[in-house]
Amino acid sequence: xxxxxxxxxxxxxxxxxxxxxxxxxxxxxxxxxxxxxxxxxxxxxxxxxxxxxxxxxxxxxxxxxxxxxxxxxxxxxxxxxxxxxxxxxxxxxxxxxxxxxxxxxx
Amino acid sequence: xxxxxxxxxxxxxxxxxxxxxxxxxxxxxxxxxxxxxxxxxxxxxxxxxxxxxxxxxxxxxxxxxxxxxxxxxxxxxxxxxxxxxxxxxxxxxxxxxxxxxxxxxxxxxxxxxxxxxxxxxxxxxxxxxxxxxxxxxxxxxxxxxxxxxxxxxxxxxxxxxxxxxxxxxxxxxxxxxxxxxxxxxxxxxxxxxxxxxxxxxxxxxxxxxxx
Numbered sequence: 001x002x003x004x005x006x007x008x009x010x011x012x013x014x015x016x017x018x019x020x021x022x023x024x025x026x027x028x029x030x031x032x033x034x035x036x037x038x039x040x041x042x043x044x045x046x047x048x049x050x051x052x053x054x055x056x057x058x059x060x061x062x063x064x065x066x067x068x069x070x071x072x073x074x075x076x077x078x079x080x081x082x083x084x085x086x087x088x089x090x091x092x093x094x095x096x097x098x099x100x101x102x103x104x105x106x
Numbered sequence: 107x108x109x110x111x112x113x114x115x116x117x118x119x120x121x122x123x124x125x126x127x128x129x130x131x132x133x134x135x136x137x138x139x140x141x142x143x144x145x146x147x148x149x150x151x152x153x154x155x156x157x158x159x160x161x162x163x164x165x166x167x168x169x170x171x172x173x174x175x176x177x178x179x180x181x182x183x184x185x186x187x188x189x190x191x192x193x194x195x196x197x198x199x200x201x202x203x204x205x206x207x208x209x210x211x212x213x214x215x216x217x218x219x220x221x222x223x224x225x226x227x228x229x230x231x232x233x234x235x236x237x238x239x240x241x242x243x244x245x246x247x248x249x250x251x252x253x254x255x256x257x258x259x260x261x262x263x264x265x266x267x268x269x270x271x272x273x274x275x276x277x278x279x280x281x282x283x284x285x286x287x288x289x290x291x292x293x294x295x296x297x298x299x300x301x302x303x304x305x306x307x308x309x310x311x312x313x314x315x316x317x
Binding site for chain 1: 174175177208210
């Protein structure tokens with residue numbers, strides 16, 4: 001199976017997509033990414049806005065209706081979901097390979 | 107509250123230098139509160155610690171998108187200080203005065219500021235070049251490359267002596283105005299083209315040094 005052309009993803013992109021399986025706005029995404037990464041990935045507002053803008057343009061996320069007039073709420077799309085699925089498979093293979101080789105060495 | 111106005115011209119926008127310059131007054135207790143056109147920065151003297159100011163560059167098509175942007179910064183602890191939907195340059199201040207945080211958390215996304223500004227400057231350059239071509243062609247009888255044609259006094263170049271000089275000198279300001287009204291578009295186009303180049307180079311440098 002040919003690899004998805006957009007892989008590998010950056011850690012930031014991967015975590016943002018993961019946190020958008022449920023609909024969320026920018027601030028919630030930031031908190032979610034912080035939590036998912038055990039406080040290792042902190043996304044600043046300029047970077048967050050740019051990342052969401054790019055993901056929208058790529059069609060990996062979409063805007064969803066919300067009652068909040070001031071904040072846009074986003075959610076992952078089918079193609080966005082395909083991307084994280086492909087990326088997760090890729091990392092799985094890599095992890096299995098690494099574990100196998102490291103076990104063999106010791 | 108005591109306000110002071112400091113003037114400084116940043117020729118190529120120089121967003122990073124602008125930011126450093128604004129923040130250099132924190133030590134003296136001056137908080138940046140507004141940017142006014144042209145080259146006019148308003149500060150106020152405060153007794154508390156002065157929060158850090160960061161600059162972003164972004165264009166917006168819709169007001170709702172702009173509002174969403176300002177709200178995101180506000181949610182993340184940044185108060186907007188000076189910004190309009192179409193101002194391109196936006197000034198934010200960190201709510202916590204002890205923090206030296208950035209509004210970008212990686213170099214790639216920070217570098218994009220300069221790419222966006224470069225693109226915008228290039229667009230302006232093309233628009234000004236378009237104006238220049240419009241005003242340089244058509245039913246206008248004088249040409250930039252032949253300044254004599256900007257003098258419209260009938261028979262001027264056939265006159266001699268005192269009559270020539272008095273008519274010639276009298277018309278100089280008018281001829282200059284006719285010529286300048288064209289040249290200005292070319293100057294603006296070249297200026298914006300240069301800004302586009304300088305900022306694109308800055309973007310390339312930042313991306314290159316990020317590894």
